[in-house]
Amino acid sequence: MFKKKVFIFLVLMVxxxxxxxxxxxxxxxxxxxxxxxxxEGVNNGITYLMVFPYLLIAVLFFAIYRYKKRAKI
Incomplete structure (x- = not known):
């Protein structure tokens, strides 16, 4: 239930x-x-610079997820 709410929130944010x-x-x-x-150029630049921290956090969470999944097996 919580994961579904977080997913919906993230989709709406995007x-x-x-x-x-x-x-x-x-x-x-x-x-x-x-x-x-x-x-438009300034707004595009801000959006471009904003993407990379979110990508890094997503990669970190994915790595933690894979580590925990492998630890269960």
Whole structure:
């Protein structure tokens, strides 16, 4: 039951990540002085940099899962 709720929460987070915008002060200053292509580039860069920590955490959890599964056998 708990795993199902966590899975649904993660799927919803992935699906609605585009609707949650947040920018730091420096990013806001760059976007205000530029055009729409600069704003899209800043948002894409932030998303790109945000992906890698989540990938590292996913790999860590997968490694722990495999270790525990092999320890049971």
């Amino acid at each position: 699906l609605f990540v585009k609707s949650t915008y947040s920018q730091c002060a420096m990013c806001k200053a760059v976007v205000e002085n530029g055009d729409i292509s600069i704003a």
